[in-house]
Amino acid sequence: QQQVKQSPQSLIVQKGGISIINCAYENTAFDYFPWYQQFPGKGPALLIAIRPDVSEKKEGRFTISFNKSAKQFSLHIMDSQPGDSATYFCAASISAGGTSYGKLTFGQGTILTVHP
């Protein structure tokens, strides 16, 4: 199936804490897993993405952990800041050779609130 399940629905973290958002997928053909950040009234912006040939990818304060056997991946935001307060979406797609990963299936979204 094409579904991507995301949890939690909402998350409250204190400034400086770690925010963790999880996603699980069913379709084993998915081979591109991005995370997007969306502010109210704006389009989503790519944060970080991973392919299944690696188990972890880090970019600044953002880390994706990927578990292929469990069909799960997660986003960790280290040293969370109030400016990180936004809605986060995981997504998945089939890249068909690396240039066709635009047809994304999105998770349900997580509203992150970072308190100062």
Next chain:
Amino acid sequence: GAVVSQHPSRVICKSGTSVKIECRSLDFQATTMFWYRQFPKQSLMLMATSNEGSKATYEQGVEKDKFLINHASLTLSTLTVTSAHPEDSSFYICSAQDRVVTGELFFGEGSRLTVL
């Protein structure tokens, strides 16, 4: 970096009228664009895949006669909501893929449609 522009950003129309939303890739050629719909506090749902010079491919459950998509050039795709009704009120977001140079995927800022 590459930018995808959507116009208008907000539109209010009366029930029964048609509304056109434009999606432009400003500094790259996008042979493929994607249209998503997002209801308040919900995820992005793919409506259709728009390919330059050919008919759009619609997702299951999306009425192709109601949501007309035209991708007449490598930098422009349009979504026309025909005979709009209040239930069509939503946030419409496009994305475009730079298949030629980088393969990257970029999202527009979205268009808020309100049908009275």
